[in-house]
Amino acid sequence: MTQTVTEGWTKLSELLGARLERPETGGAIAHPTGADMVREVLAIASRSGLTVEIVGLGLRQGWGEPLARRDLVLDMRGLDRMLEYAPEDMVVMAEAGMTLLELNALLATHEQVLPLEVARPEATTLGGLVAAAPLSMSRSGYGEVRDWLLGLEVATPEGETVKGGGKVVKNVAGYDLCKLYGGSLGTLGAITSVTFKVRPRWADSRLVKAAIGLRAADPVLEAIQTTSLFPAIAAIELDSERMTLWLGFDGSEETVSWQEQEATRQLRETGGQIEALSGPEASLARERLRDLTQGSPEAALVARVSGLPSNLLEVWTRALDVSKNHGITVDGLGLVHHGTLWCSFKGELREQEWGSVAAMIRSELHGLEATATLERRPAASNIEAVPLDPVARKLMARIKSGLDPRGVLAPGRLRLEGNSHG
Amino acid sequence: MTRDRLVRDLQGMLGPEAVLHRPEELLTYDCDAFTLERATPMVVVLPRDTQQVARVVRHCHEHQIPFVPRGAGTGLSGGCLSPEGGVMIALTRMTKVCELDVRNRRAVVEAGLINLRLTQTATPHGLCFAPDPSSQMACTIGGNVAENSGGPHTLKYGVTTNHVLGIEMVMPDGEVVWLGGRTDDAPGYDLRGLVVGSEGTFGIVTRAVVKLVPVAPGVRTMLAVFDSVDEASEAVSALIAGGVLPAALEMMDRMMIGAVEASFKFGFPTDAEAVLIVELDGLEAGLQQAANQAVAMLQAQGAREVRLARDDAERAHLWNARKKAVGCVGRLAPNKVTQDGVIPRSKLPSILREIAAIAGRYDLRIANVFHAGDGNLHPIVLYDERDPDEVRRVVEAGQAILRACLAVGGSITGEHGIGVEKLDMMGEMFSPSDLSTMAVLRDAFNPTGLCNPGKLLPTAKSCVETNARRRTAGAER
Numbered sequence: 004m005t006q007t008v009t010e011g012w013t014k015l016s017e018l019l020g021a022r023l024e025r026p027e028t029g030g031a032i033a034h035p036t037g038a039d040m041v042r043e044v045l046a047i048a049s050r051s052g053l054t055v056e057i058v059g060l061g062l063r064q065g066w067g068e069p070l071a072r073r074d075l076v077l078d079m080r081g082l083d084r085m086l087e088y089a090p091e092d093m094v095v096m097a098e099a100g101m102t103l104l105e106l107n108a109l110l111a112t113h114e115q116v117l118p119l120e121v122a123r124p125e126a127t128t129l130g131g132l133v134a135a136a137p138l139s140m141s142r143s144g145y146g147e148v149r150d151w152l153l154g155l156e157v158a159t160p161e162g163e164t165v166k167g168g169g170k171v172v173k174n175v176a177g178y179d180l181c182k183l184y185g186g187s188l189g190t191l192g193a194i195t196s197v198t199f200k201v202r203p204r205w206a207d208s209r210l211v212k213a214a215i216g217l218r219a220a221d222p223v224l225e226a227i228q229t230t231s232l233f234p235a236i237a238a239i240e241l242d243s244e245r246m247t248l249w250l251g252f253d254g255s256e257e258t259v260s261w262q263e264q265e266a267t268r269q270l271r272e273t274g275g276q277i278e279a280l281s282g283p284e285a286s287l288a289r290e291r292l293r294d295l296t297q298g299s300p301e302a303a304l305v306a307r308v309s310g311l312p313s314n315l316l317e318v319w320t321r322a323l324d325v326s327k328n329h330g331i332t333v334d335g336l337g338l339v340h341h342g343t344l345w346c347s348f349k350g351e352l353r354e355q356e357w358g359s360v361a362a363m364i365r366s367e368l369h370g371l372e373a374t375a376t377l378e379r380r381p382a383a384s385n386i387e388a389v390p391l392d393p394v395a396r397k398l399m400a401r402i403k404s405g406l407d408p409r410g411v412l413a414p415g416r417l418r419l420e421g422n423s424h425g
Numbered sequence: 426m427t428r429d430r431l432v433r434d435l436q437g438m439l440g441p442e443a444v445l446h447r448p449e450e451l452l453t454y455d456c457d458a459f460t461l462e463r464a465t466p467m468v469v470v471l472p473r474d475t476q477q478v479a480r481v482v483r484h485c486h487e488h489q490i491p492f493v494p495r496g497a498g499t500g501l502s503g504g505c506l507s508p509e510g511g512v513m514i515a516l517t518r519m520t521k522v523c524e525l526d527v528r529n530r531r532a533v534v535e536a537g538l539i540n541l542r543l544t545q546t547a548t549p550h551g552l553c554f555a556p557d558p559s560s561q562m563a564c565t566i567g568g569n570v571a572e573n574s575g576g577p578h579t580l581k582y583g584v585t586t587n588h589v590l591g592i593e594m595v596m597p598d599g600e601v602v603w604l605g606g607r608t609d610d611a612p613g614y615d616l617r618g619l620v621v622g623s624e625g626t627f628g629i630v631t632r633a634v635v636k637l638v639p640v641a642p643g644v645r646t647m648l649a650v651f652d653s654v655d656e657a658s659e660a661v662s663a664l665i666a667g668g669v670l671p672a673a674l675e676m677m678d679r680m681m682i683g684a685v686e687a688s689f690k691f692g693f694p695t696d697a698e699a700v701l702i703v704e705l706d707g708l709e710a711g712l713q714q715a716a717n718q719a720v721a722m723l724q725a726q727g728a729r730e731v732r733l734a735r736d737d738a739e740r741a742h743l744w745n746a747r748k749k750a751v752g753c754v755g756r757l758a759p760n761k762v763t764q765d766g767v768i769p770r771s772k773l774p775s776i777l778r779e780i781a782a783i784a785g786r787y788d789l790r791i792a793n794v795f796h797a798g799d800g801n802l803h804p805i806v807l808y809d810e811r812d813p814d815e816v817r818r819v820v821e822a823g824q825a826i827l828r829a830c831l832a833v834g835g836s837i838t839g840e841h842g843i844g845v846e847k848l849d850m851m852g853e854m855f856s857p858s859d860l861s862t863m864a865v866l867r868d869a870f871n872p873t874g875l876c877n878p879g880k881l882l883p884t885a886k887s888c889v890e891t892n893a894r895r896r897t898a899g900a901e902r
Contacts, residue, residue, distance in 0.1 A: 309608045342608055398614075
């Protein structure tokens, strides 16, 4: 059953009342308070040909391509309840609008934690955490969002409910819908609730910091990549001269203390400057690193490069070359075991010149088996943010057109429209 | 196309030695380790590389012939049962470790490589492949990818999907594609994550890039003996809730202990109602303290004895016994079906009581050996396939167990997959919307439906075929 756009707005207004903002200047926003309301909003939008962008706190709203059209913003912050928490099972289910910070505050009352250290947890809703799947700074120890997500509930573009996974820690029934919706950037459905496994909070935590000249850095990196230590954090900060290595250890006092001493001993042999941090000092440093996974605050262009861990410094050298070529600066944050490198470019350039920076980075990565996703860029730089190869694009387009045949959700975000038969 | 013509065509592509078509050659391939149903393929091919797989698949696509991939045939849900008139593509000749990258902790391997062989290749470099199904001496990496396999140590290290970076796959039309690759992150939808666990219904996986993890330098393995199943299962919850994170936490009940002890002479206490195998691993620093904490918790929960493995040999003996436990029930009955339900860990005591009640209700014997720390049950239902009424009761009891798992918020499978075995149960776990979403995914990858039809997703046709196969199997017995 279809209806006109005007009928659609009338029905939305009847459903939401004051929870629908519709300023004359455009930019309508719906503020639902529960999953039922989300489904009804989507059903109306779908029938009346309105397009919808799902938004939490908006921290990663700019990821992907600019939308081709957006009639309505669906604000998920009203869905912020804890639905189920079984500390004895270490499983928690909450609505999508709760923030990661709020969730971890609740878990802390049982000495438990969801150990995903993504930038700005106070501005990261759980729905956004799953939909955008940002990378965690403590990836060496605790992996990624997809490793902790057990289940989710989604409102489809037609307003139906789809459930993926469940609340058990092992589950292979049917296709893995958690993988489908995780990282899909709100293009396939509105996540209304999520279920995570959690873990006990560690008793002790320390950081070791070492500053090393770039020329001496690769053997140190190799040693960490093949180390017998088990760091939760293995991150590097890079500038044109130096690499600052951060190793973080969590666990029992005995385990942490031994690893701190062993790391210090090994790093001292490199001749670098070593510093050990604990307590509030370590917490602050850890939070600063965590927030840098969003890129440097003043950067105009943030490229997240995914390559082989052994190529981290080669990628960095090329990023430095690109910055020199354009008369700008760059700083980097890398994850030692995963080959992830955020390159934050800063400087005064015209918008199309930023496009040239991004294109040059991509061109420099040829031959290094690396891809660069642009997580921040000037609005008009007109270069693809999410580089998809043709085979993947074709499959993704078929999935998108199968699950959102009317193109309701975030049209254009991954440039999949019109590619399903390619 | 006639069978003779098909055989000639395939022989032309792969050579005669790589095409099996005589009835006696096909016998091995009429089922996997789920033996309640059988179906003989029209022909089995044994390709040596991806291009040969692609040629066979293109031929099937052009002539509209259904096909199914097969690894070692250790699957427990009939996932590689042949479709009627189908071509089976067995990947057991594709066994190469194409690349072992120690610094980056990853390997590129062919789909037919045996799981344990990968770990044996990596161990001299201090690395291993974490998923370790009990069948790891036989099962293949391609099969692990298809089923998203687990194993005892996935409690700490995760299942196959947590360890796969890239997949080379022959699409159902014969196109060879890579989804993901050697790097950790692929942009866009998580296609490799979708393929893992898709039970061979999206295409034929021919190679995979897998992550390797460092071998833990320290390990403590203990056997905790209990006089009641309730106490043992309460101890599982207590350990997890108490903050102990074991690498593995396994449980065996009295019937299982007897069968395993008779086979392996490990010294299991055959008068015990249940034992737990608890393994902690990590750095030596702090490990003994964690082990002491675990022992204290187990004793507080009523363990009458907690034995620590004295050395690597004893530990290996214990794990060998555990991993081969299911085979030991051959001493107890001619046939068995291993169920695979999952429940929240805290529901272990009640679900084990429920399973015992189901055994009584259906007049069957059920032994239990399972991944207690994950809440992943493996009730082994014993039977004699020559007794059609017992076969019927086995099927019904299996469904009753899975329904009990669903009733406490669990799942109908934790690591064995849906295959054909649990098709009937999909509608009880998932809504029509959930299933239609899954159907969209299958159609995106496999629009013709020729690749492993009748598995994982129920259709009216697949349910009729399943019931017919089960009737036939019963009649033959």
